[in-house]
Amino acid sequence: MSINVFEKRAMMGAVGAVVVSLGLIAYATWGLGINLPTCIPLGSKPFEQASVTKQDAKTYEVHYVARMWAFEPSVLHVPTGSTLNIYAVTKDVTHGLEIAGTNVNLMVVPGAVANGTVHFSKPGIYTILCHEYCGRGHQNMNARIEVSDSITDYSVEGLPGSEGQKLMDAKGCLACHSVDGTPGVGPTFKGVWGSTVPLADGTTRNFDAAFFVQKVQHPDTMNVKDFAPVMPTIPLTDDETAQIEAYLEGLQK
Amino acid sequence: MELQKNLQRIILAELLVPLALFIFGAYHGVLQTMYLSGVVRANSVAGIDYYQGLTAHGVINALVLTTFFAVALGYVIVSQALKSKLSEAGATISLVLMLGGAVLAAAMIFAGKASVLYTFYPPLMAHPLFYVGLVLFVVGSWVPLWTWIPVYVRWRKEHPGQKTPMGVVGIFSTFIVWQMATLPVAAEVILQLIPWSLGWTTGVNVMLSRTLFWFFGHPLVYFWLLPTYVMYYTVLPKISGGKLFSDFAGRFTFMGLILLSCPLGLHHQFADPGISTTNKGIQGVLTLLVVIPSLMTAFTIAATLEYSSRKRGGKGLFGWWSKLPYFEADSWLFPYLFCGLVIFIAGGITGIVNASYALNNVIHNTSWVPAHFHLTVGGPIFLGILGGSLYIISGLLKKPVAGKMAALVPYVWMIGTFTFSTGLFMGGLKGVPRRTNLGLTYMNPTSPMYRPDWFLAAHLGMIGGSIMGLAVLIFFIVLIRSLLAKADPALANVPFVFPTSEPLHDEDVPAVRNFAPWVLAGCLLCAAAYYLPLHDIIKNGSSAAPGFRPDNPTAVKTN
Numbered sequence: 001m002s003i004n005v006f007e008k009r010a011m012m013g014a015v016g017a018v019v020v021s022l023g024l025i026a027y028a029t030w031g032l033g034i035n036l037p038t039c040i041p042l043g044s045k046p047f048e049q050a051s052v053t054k055q056d057a058k059t060y061e062v063h064y065v066a067r068m069w070a071f072e073p074s075v076l077h078v079p080t081g082s083t084l085n086i087y088a089v090t091k092d093v094t095h096g097l098e099i100a101g102t103n104v105n106l107m108v109v110p111g112a113v114a115n116g117t118v119h120f121s122k123p124g125i126y127t128i129l130c131h132e133y134c135g136r137g138h139q140n141m142n143a144r145i146e147v148s149d150s151i152t153d154y155s156v157e158g159l160p161g162s163e164g165q166k167l168m169d170a171k172g173c174l175a176c177h178s179v180d181g182t183p184g185v186g187p188t189f190k191g192v193w194g195s196t197v198p199l200a201d202g203t204t205r206n207f208d209a210a211f212f213v214q215k216v217q218h219p220d221t222m223n224v225k226d227f228a229p230v231m232p233t234i235p236l237t238d239d240e241t242a243q244i245e246a247y248l249e250g251l252q253k
Numbered sequence: 254m255e256l257q258k259n260l261q262r263i264i265l266a267e268l269l270v271p272l273a274l275f276i277f278g279a280y281h282g283v284l285q286t287m288y289l290s291g292v293v294r295a296n297s298v299a300g301i302d303y304y305q306g307l308t309a310h311g312v313i314n315a316l317v318l319t320t321f322f323a324v325a326l327g328y329v330i331v332s333q334a335l336k337s338k339l340s341e342a343g344a345t346i347s348l349v350l351m352l353g354g355a356v357l358a359a360a361m362i363f364a365g366k367a368s369v370l371y372t373f374y375p376p377l378m379a380h381p382l383f384y385v386g387l388v389l390f391v392v393g394s395w396v397p398l399w400t401w402i403p404v405y406v407r408w409r410k411e412h413p414g415q416k417t418p419m420g421v422v423g424i425f426s427t428f429i430v431w432q433m434a435t436l437p438v439a440a441e442v443i444l445q446l447i448p449w450s451l452g453w454t455t456g457v458n459v460m461l462s463r464t465l466f467w468f469f470g471h472p473l474v475y476f477w478l479l480p481t482y483v484m485y486y487t488v489l490p491k492i493s494g495g496k497l498f499s500d501f502a503g504r505f506t507f508m509g510l511i512l513l514s515c516p517l518g519l520h521h522q523f524a525d526p527g528i529s530t531t532n533k534g535i536q537g538v539l540t541l542l543v544v545i546p547s548l549m550t551a552f553t554i555a556a557t558l559e560y561s562s563r564k565r566g567g568k569g570l571f572g573w574w575s576k577l578p579y580f581e582a583d584s585w586l587f588p589y590l591f592c593g594l595v596i597f598i599a600g601g602i603t604g605i606v607n608a609s610y611a612l613n614n615v616i617h618n619t620s621w622v623p624a625h626f627h628l629t630v631g632g633p634i635f636l637g638i639l640g641g642s643l644y645i646i647s648g649l650l651k652k653p654v655a656g657k658m659a660a661l662v663p664y665v666w667m668i669g670t671f672t673f674s675t676g677l678f679m680g681g682l683k684g685v686p687r688r689t690n691l692g693l694t695y696m697n698p699t700s701p702m703y704r705p706d707w708f709l710a711a712h713l714g715m716i717g718g719s720i721m722g723l724a725v726l727i728f729f730i731v732l733i734r735s736l737l738a739k740a741d742p743a744l745a746n747v748p749f750v751f752p753t754s755e756p757l758h759d760e761d762v763p764a765v766r767n768f769a770p771w772v773l774a775g776c777l778l779c780a781a782a783y784y785l786p787l788h789d790i791i792k793n794g795s796s797a798a799p800g801f802r803p804d805n806p807t808a809v810k811t812n
Contacts, residue, residue, distance in 0.1 A: 007499050011545070014545045022541060025609055094374050107526065108526075112460055130686070133304065135806070
């Protein structure tokens with residue numbers, strides 16, 4: 001028995017649907033120039049530090065560094081009409097880098113460099129969010145790009161600065177504690193030195209050198225109110241402790 | 254012929270144990286929609302962390318429940334269709350390995366040692382026993398096919414010139430796809446992750462492990478789908494009161510999926526670095542080819558239902574739709590399969606969006622993705638599993654089923670999934686990330702990260718999730734009532750028979766009557782599609798990624 005005539009037509013219809021879909025995809029890719037991220041061979045764009053470089057009047061190359069659980073730079077200001085060539089790497093696990101409302105949607109995988117391009121024709125605040133589960137603080141991991149008519153060049157916040165900050169970054173502190181007031185897995189360090197800290201048991205403590213040392217050496221004690229008691233033990237030498245204390249003191253302004 | 258007694262017991266265990274675990278999977282599914290809408294703003298509820306529960310939800314629902322059902326259905330269909338005794342030793346070994354593996358993996362998840370989600374992407378590192386549990390589970394699921402093959406070969410010798418029964422074609426396709434797909438992921442887990450999690454190696458090549466995972470991860474969805482397809486091609490025509498419209502369509506679909514299931518996993522890595530757009534494009538085209546067997550199935554099933562309906566007195570161009578057994582106590586299995594088909598239309602179309610190359614930039618890793626797969630694995634697949642499990646359990650135990658109440662479940666579920674997915678689709682287009690505890694930040698009005706524009710999407714998701722939970726609750730009431738009821742004495746000596754239909758058009762197309770050429774072509778296609786990307790990844794990739802625990806941003810120390 002041969003194949004039913006309606007079935008033959010259905011089969012041709014299915015093949016036709018696939019051909020039309022592939023044609024539309026080809027048009028989007030080559031006609032409209034919308035493509036996927038491609039392979040950047042390792043060695044061509046190696047970087048470990050976040051940075052912004054101006055390429056011409058309206059084009060910037062931005063190097064993002066993703067880590068548990070923040071992006072560097074955390075805030076980037078650019079003028080309306082800017083084009084950003086974005087490269088991203090991760091210091092630890094796999095992260096995502098999605099600029100909501102744009103076509104930039106990248107996986108940031110250890111051992112590879114992610115790349116995407118975005119053009120901002122309208123002013124506004126664009127959220128960069130991590131959309132790949134990267135551990136306990138995943139839902140806190142975001143950054144933003146502020147696109148504005150009133151500026152003529154870029155400026156940037158959240159790049160590593162002093163020795164103390166580099167040390168805290170290296171020790172992993174900054175993964176949970178921000179220094180600019182952004183909420184994280186742990187409390188922010190902005191203005192924390194000398195402040196009164198509410199504890200989970202209802203009491204309060206003054207944030208001073210003694211409190212800091214106690215918290216670093218015995219992180220399971222004196223848990224801060226409204227934060228999960230998840231801080232790991234971080235071994236610090238006396239020198240390192242002093243450097244970080246100096247840095248934290250400077251953050252109160 | 255009655256199924257072997259010992260096999261009956263094994264099949265019952267394979268259906269009931271995962272259903273018991275599924276109670277947690279469903280509970281946490283509903284709970285997740287509450288975290289996501291900000292109704293729950295916490296790291297954990299009742300001692301289970303959000304990401305820990307999400308891992309359990311994925312492993313139990315998508316891996317344990319689906320695989321056990323495929324194995325159980327396979328035993329019922331192969332033994333019945335080939336009228337042959339099957340190896341009880343093989344079935345026992347398979348059950349012990351699968352149960353042992355599932356229990357080990359679940360124990361690690363509930364102990365909080367494996368909150369790495371069911372995709373377990375490194376460098377997030379779980380406890381070694383989590384990976385060992387997964388390996389035992391998968392190896393256990395390989396055993397049944399190995400024991401069925403000699404039985405089938407003997408059957409072919411004893412029945413020269415006869416067509417292999419459709420159910421056997423479907424079940425064998427299911428497990429051939431599974432065998433092909435699980436080899437690379439087994440390699441990932443055994444060669445990369447287990448030594449690394451034990452501290453024997455200091456790093457993994459993450460791109461390689463992702464690629465091996467997705468070689469498995471997409472055919473996995475066809476492995477979920479195929480048992481339901483088996484029921485569409487054998488059970489559905491029978492219980493709707495007619496015959497399968499086209500025998501050829503079924504065989505073509507099953508063979509087509511053997512050919513095309515594997516060489517297309519890269520479409521899950523469209524956003525990955527380290528893979529060229531050419532290689533992504535090739536597998537993107539192959540992905541779209543799967544549309545052909547799917548649309549053939551859509552046509553054949555619609556034509557089958559029309560034939561059944563006209564036999565029942567259905568008339569007119571569209572009027573015949575009114576004559577199907579939508580809500581009849583005796584045909585309660587029909588709505589499970591029918592609602593699954595309706596949901597699958599939306600699931601299929603949104604899947605084409607995901608696979609359409611650069612469109613992926615808009616929806617990759619957003620809540621669009623879970624919205625889509627809750628219309629596939631949470632649609633025809635899940636309803637097929639619920640309906641099929643209830644049918645086999647009550648059939649083997651000769652227990653009555655509360656038909657009307659059972660028939661209600663798929664409709665409630667369908668309303669729930671459509672509501673849930675509408676919310677998550679809307680959110681996905683706005684950039685809402687998937688697998689994220691939104692209630693702590695993005696959906697928390699007291700957080701500076703709060704996104705009020707996501708409110709409607711998130712709350713639709715929660716309303717849908719609650720309706721899905723209600724459907725599951727009704728299902729368990731039906732199942733428990735059945736289990737507690739007295740066995741029907743009238744059925745005591747009537748063997749349990751899984752309904753199987755005759756074909757209406759029995760076309761003779763020899764090309765779809767042998768597995769071997771399709772398996773061979775499938776393997777060659779895999780080799781062709783994966784040679785270049787794997788070559789690039791191994792050549793360019795770094796094997797140096799150390800492990801991280803999900804709760805600690807400093808790397809795990811290895812000796």
